Amino acid sequence: MAISSPSSCAVSIAGLTKTYASGFQALKRVDLDIQQGEIFALLGPNGAGKTTLISIVCGIVTASSGTVAVAGHDIVRDYRVTRSKIGLVPQELSTDAFESVWATVTFSRGLFGKAPDPARVEKVLRDLSLWDKRNEKIMALSGGMKRRVMIAKALSHEPEILFLDEPTAGVDVELRRDMWEMVRQLRDRGVTIILTTHYIEEAEEMADRIGVINKGELILVEEKATLMKKLGKKQLTIELDQPMHAVPPELAAWNLVLKPGGHTLQREFDAADTQGGVAPLLRRLGELGIGFKDVNTQQSSLEDIFVSLVHQKTHETVGGAAAGAAA
Numbered sequence: 089m090a091i092s093s094p095s096s097c098a099v100s101i102a103g104l105t106k107t108y109a110s111g112f113q114a115l116k117r118v119d120l121d122i123q124q125g126e127i128f129a130l131l132g133p134n135g136a137g138k139t140t141l142i143s144i145v146c147g148i149v150t151a152s153s154g155t156v157a158v159a160g161h162d163i164v165r166d167y168r169v170t171r172s173k174i175g176l177v178p179q180e181l182s183t184d185a186f187e188s189v190w191a192t193v194t195f196s197r198g199l200f201g202k203a204p205d206p207a208r209v210e211k212v213l214r215d216l217s218l219w220d221k222r223n224e225k226i227m228a229l230s231g232g233m234k235r236r237v238m239i240a241k242a243l244s245h246e247p248e249i250l251f252l253d254e255p256t257a258g259v260d261v262e263l264r265r266d267m268w269e270m271v272r273q274l275r276d277r278g279v280t281i282i283l284t285t286h287y288i289e290e291a292e293e294m295a296d297r298i299g300v301i302n303k304g305e306l307i308l309v310e311e312k313a314t315l316m317k318k319l320g321k322k323q324l325t326i327e328l329d330q331p332m333h334a335v336p337p338e339l340a341a342w343n344l345v346l347k348p349g350g351h352t353l354q355r356e357f358d359a360a361d362t363q364g365g366v367a368p369l370l371r372r373l374g375e376l377g378i379g380f381k382d383v384n385t386q387q388s389s390l391e392d393i394f395v396s397l398v399h400q401k402t403h404e405t406v407g408g409a410a411a412g413a414a415a
């Protein structure tokens with residue numbers, strides 16, 4: 089039976105908690121809706137609960153409380169339906185080393201009760217540049233190729249939702265780019281993508297929306313562009329012709345910082361403030377006869393934002409105690 093949730097929701101998570109048998113609480117009342125066709129990146133430090141969250145949605149780990157619906161179907165009551173809609177590329181490469189690429193991907197499709205479809209398997213292998221390797225045993229493949237096989241397995245039954253747990257951990261730059269391209273193509277075909285990553289650059293490059301999880305709590309969910317705008321900072325740097333001893337009082341309104349040596353003035357402002365008062369400041373410098381050689385602005389990256397968010401939260405909640413306790 090379908091749960092009443094907006095039809096555009098690929099995954100709807102409500103009040104989800106998980107306490108492992110050890111007594112460790114890995115998830116604390118997580119609420120999250122993932123829209124159909126979006127790329128959602130889940131960021132968080134080691135041990136934050138990302139894999140636990142994904143594993144619950146995929147039916148590998150049982151929740152302690154709360155509900156999850158996949159395309160409107162409850163993952164416990166309608167587990168057959170929900171599992172057939174999901175593909176999971178796990179963090180660890182786990183597949184039969186002695187099987188051929190072709191056999192293992194074909195077998196994965198069968199696991200979901202889908203009729204054999206060699207044309208479909210061929211397409212998946214070709215899309216992932218694995219076609220030439222189809223008859224090779226998995227153990228003979230490089231780490232990057234094995235990772236592609238894991239993706240091929242996850243796609244073999246044509247899932248609507250693909251979970252990628254650390255898809256590019258330990259892969260080289262070229263394969264990472266290829267995988268990003270492949271993920272975008274899947275999204276363009278309507279597949280919803282949920283990925284976890286430690287590479288903030290990956291989230292910055294790919295995600296439509298970003299969720300940040302820390303110590304089992306979802307501390308933020310935001311459109312990437314909004315997040316960068318809202319929390320991002322810009323820094324204006326002015327390289328002076330002549331060093332100065334102090335910021336002239338006429339420039340007080342701009343809160344400039346004079347760097348040691350007196351050659352550089354800096355000003356930080358919100359990224360949402362597109363002007364940042366730069367033009368009036370430069371005009372004022374001209375009026376005061378202060379010459380400059382160079383002016384540049386830098387925007388903080390998602391990485392800066394992420395680090396400051398998690399750092400801030402850690403200090404708020406545990407008063408500076410060490411994060412990421414061992415299992």
Ligand SMILES: Nc1ncnc2c1ncn2[C@@H]1O[C@H](COP(=O)(O)OP(=O)(O)OP(=O)(O)O)[C@@H](O)[C@H]1O
Pocket residue numbers: 108109110112113114132133134135136137138139140141413414415
């Ligand atoms: N089976 C288990 N029993 C007890 N604790 C567990 C179990 N599995 C995970 N944990 C703990 O739950 C917490 C969250 O783990 P999880 O693997 O979900 O984190 P993660 O965000 O995916 O981390 P990483 O980025 O390191 O993969 C960790 O502290 C982990 O040690």
